[in-house]
Amino acid sequence: MHFDLAAIPERDAYKLLISTVVPRPIALVTTVDAAGRINAAPFSFFNAVSSVPPVVVLGISPGDPSSAGDGYKDTERNIRDTGEFVVNLVDEAIAERMNVCAVDFPTEIGELEHADLHPVASVGIRPPRIAESPVSFECERITGLSLGAGSMLEIGRVIHIHIRDDLVDPERYYVATEKMRLVGRMHGRGWYARTSDLFLMDRMSLAEWKDGKR
Numbered sequence: 582m583h584f585d586l587a588a589i590p591e592r593d594a595y596k597l598l599i600s601t602v603v604p605r606p607i608a609l610v611t612t613v614d615a616a617g618r619i620n621a622a623p624f625s626f627f628n629a630v631s632s633v634p635p636v637v638v639l640g641i642s643p644g645d646p647s648s649a650g651d652g653y654k655d656t657e658r659n660i661r662d663t664g665e666f667v668v669n670l671v672d673e674a675i676a677e678r679m680n681v682c683a684v685d686f687p688t689e690i691g692e693l694e695h696a697d698l699h700p701v702a703s704v705g706i707r708p709p710r711i712a713e714s715p716v717s718f719e720c721e722r723i724t725g726l727s728l729g730a731g732s733m734l735e736i737g738r739v740i741h742i743h744i745r746d747d748l749v750d751p752e753r754y755y756v757a758t759e760k761m762r763l764v765g766r767m768h769g770r771g772w773y774a775r776t777s778d779l780f781l782m783d784r785m786s787l788a789e790w791k792d793g794k795r
Contacts, residue, residue, distance in 0.1 A: 599625075604765025604774040608639060609669040609679050611700070611708045612659035614688075619700055619709060620655045621682045621692040623671065625766035635739040637668060637720060643731030645685060652731035655688055660735050664722040665706040668737075669714035673762045673775065678713070704741045715761050717743040 586594045599605075608627035612620050626640025644654040651658070660666050671679045681696035693700055693711070700709035703719045710717035720737030728734055749756050765774045785793070 599766075600768035603767045604776075605767075607671040607679065607764060607766055608637075609671050609675075609682060609711065609714065610639065610656050611667045611669060611693075611711060612656050612665070613663060613708045614655070614659050615662060618689065619691055619693060620659055620688075621696070621698070621711070622654065622656045623679050623683050624656075627668070636723065637718060637737050637739060639666075639668070639735045639737065640728075641733045641735060653733070654731075657725075657731075657733050657735070659708075660722055660737075661725060663707065665708050666720050666722070666735070666737060667703060667706070667708045667710045668718040668720060669711040670716040670761075671764055672715050673764055675711075675713050676764050676773065706740070710743055715745045715748055715763070719743075 584594075584597060586597075605625040606627055607623055607625050609621060609623045614620065624639055624641060626642075627637065629635070629637050639660075641654055641657045644650055644652055644657075646652070653661075656666070675698065678696040678698050682692040682698070684692070684695075686692055686695070692698075699712040701712045703710050703717075706719050706721065710719070718739045719741035720739055723736045723738050725736070726734040744756060747757075748760055759777075759779060761776070763776045765776060766772075767774050
């Protein structure tokens, strides 16, 4: 079945996209505004795109059109104004609390408090990381790309990584990824996936591939 995205409503194109690009990692992003208020919001249009330099990208959809704001979400506005944000990864233990942070609270309401999550001071930037998150990335904004109508792609350089002690061997820089139990976003409004069902498939060299063809 072929779909011309220019010929169908945006909401239907969205449904097709999020139902096929799965699972998507979840970034529970913490930022601060000019008044020092902490905002926390989850985003699943997120990924790492470079290691040299270490870079993550964050897709931020438009804000609530019925509000009196400028059409941007608080997270986007805070990143643009301060140039800083923290990406906190989400495991099974905090999945439900992450979902609380997705509630459209007024700007003056702190999501972390209502989600029973606790801010911890970052090392190099002002926004805090989340104590309960297994991994947090402190990020400095490189640039933002407008995708139209309040939709933004934010590009950030990772300057500090925090990994829970029981998940990493610091001497070997080895992370026990299978123990992290991260969750990913799936299709529809409420579907998620666990990352505990893994399989190993080594990458082949050209010589190994040729041997396999004989």
